[in-house]
Amino acid sequence: MEDIVKPLKIPAQMAIYADQHNILHLVQSLVSSLAVDQPDDPISYLLLLLRDSSVHVPRVVLLGPPAVGKHTLAQKLCADLGAVHVTIECLLDNQSEISEQARQYTLKQQEVPDDLLVLLIQERLKHTDCFNKGWVLDGLPQTRLQARSLQQGGVIAKHVVILEAPEEVLLERYRGRLVDSLTGDVYHETFIKPDVDAVGKGVEKKVSESQLMAELQRYRCEVTGLSSAYCHILKTVDADQPPLDIYQQVLAFLRTQRCSRTPRILLLGPPGSGKTHQAKLLAEKYKMVDVCWTELLRWAEADQSAVGEEVRSHLPAALPDSVTLQLVQERLSQVDCSSRGWILHHLPCDLQHVKHLQQSPNSPNRVFFLELTDDLCLERLTLRTTDPVTGLSFHAVTRPAPDSEVQNRLQSRSEDSTRTVTHALSVYRTHTAGLQCVFPEGVHIDADQDPQSVFEVLEKHLTSD
Structure with missing residues (x-):
């Protein structure tokens, strides 16, 4: 019993110093980067990280119901911030053993299991581009369990945005939705029309209201848990307003530096x-x-x-x-x-x-x-x-x-x-x-x-x- 190590009690003065100088936020950033990248030489890696500005790169989770405008907003954010746009489609397109396992589920029209999807996300975010440029997870994670698993695995978002809109607005947007099957770009017959040259070259109308309602129901069941998982870094934005207004609100939020200080x-x-x-x-x-x-x-x-x-x-x-x-x-x-x-x-x-x-x-x-x-x-x-x-x-x-x-x-x-x-x-x-x-x-x-x-x-x- 004498060999049991007792928990370390941090003196109050040290806790105050750490809080004043934002030590906890720095340590969280370094540890999460270690957990994601798992370098062979962690000491050299940390020294490089401390000298580098990559600690401050964007790490954004963008959530919301189907047809709320996540994909278009994520594309614009990534273009302006220089971040990597991460979607479920790009995860499945990766040439890796994990991606191949996930594709087998989609071929059978089955949902990818939570643990496998978490591994897919972790695998993608380990790449150099995500580390150097930052990332925007578009519609990911999908459940509270996935969110918790990502956090425990070292994938720590700095900002989480949830877009919200009434059901009738979502239906209207979905009915006019156009998708370029070649590029994956999303357009709308009224709001965001495709370029004339693109018409007939891969742009097609995808309307399935039953599928929309099923996805919406699933989202409604999960959104409370997702909000709880990210409550300290979360902003909810009304998506039933002009796209430019939405973008400016989200961008202003992303420019805030969320400190991990206990309030x-x-x-x-x-x-x-x-x-x-x-x-x-x-x-x-x-x-x-x-x-x-x-x-x-x-x-x-x-x-x-x-x-x-x-x-x-x-x-x-x-x-x-x-x-x-x-x-x-x-x-x-x-x-x-x-x-x-x-x-x-x-x-x-x-x-x-x-x-x-x-x-x-x-x-x-x-x-x-x-x-x-x-x-x-x-x-x-x-x-x-x-x-x-x-x-x-x-x-x-x-x-x-x-x-x-x-x-x-x-x-x-x-x-x-x-x-x-x-x-x-x-x-x-x-x-x-x-x-x-x-x-x-x-x-x-x-x-x-x-x-x-x-x-x-x-x-x-x-x-x-």
Whole structure:
């Protein structure tokens, strides 16, 4: 038993240094390249890789239902980025033993097994052109199992794009679809017409709505799993818009550098600026842990442990800094937070709290300030009410009660009174300048816009730093 090697515990200072200098992202890139290319001399290979810009080449997965426009978009991206366009057809055309095995399934009109398709993709991406130029996987992987197998095999995408469009749009596009059987190029009778010289020279109309619906059904069954496998590097784009708009949105996304840093987000802002709602949206999409201080305090107060007893002994007065920091650090140190990342909000705005948080092993690596005027904060909070029967929330201006019966039973919370909100705003404004000095790198976001627009701005900064 004495020979068992214990897991290495990385000192907090080392973890912070690695996070600040993006060491984890660099290591991930190097290890994934090793796993894919399997060089005979790994040390020389890594040294060459560190000197070379190939770490930054595009590695893109482009997904979506049939007829959504993946193939055309992938072709244009590869032409502009200089990347290799990888499709299921080109994988089957390779002259290798694995490709020959896969072709036997297609000749029998059978699906290529997941493990064999994964081997085909890995084999193709080992080639020098993919390594030097990067690649775009067009419609691959097809299942969550394939995605996981590729990731475990070292095929690590940097960006994943899912194109979406309503079923009626897909049907319209499919009915006018034209395919050049000689080149594989895809055209459309209305949107993308083939060159006059190409007509009658390999261009043919392929319409099989039953086949389309079968492929669409299969995609619908798999898209949730695929999204889950790539949730941290994923962007969904509405494909029911002009091709140029789609292309520009995707290209802008591909130009962001996705860091593999575990997100540790501190969300600051006056009461009423929308911190709770934005934290929920971010946590849902990026699978982070939503850590709300007020909920954490309620949980601690109800806990029967020694910590809960200490918390109860101080309430309703403010907790000492030591107790507040202990609760926060214990929560942020738990496995779910350390592995998935977290977003902390509604932390008391005492400068000592945020200074200690900044100097702790769980210091935030992204800080956002939601900016909103006092008048708007008061309007948002003092005019909101709750229906005690249904639990639904209403607002006198933005979401009034549907009828007089509901209106008559609405209740306001004590913390939403004008006096309480005004006091909370005064406390926050007192510390605003100090908070900005502690976090000079914090991003300031205008919260006086619809919640989805605020979320998109948050997301842009989250994914591009």
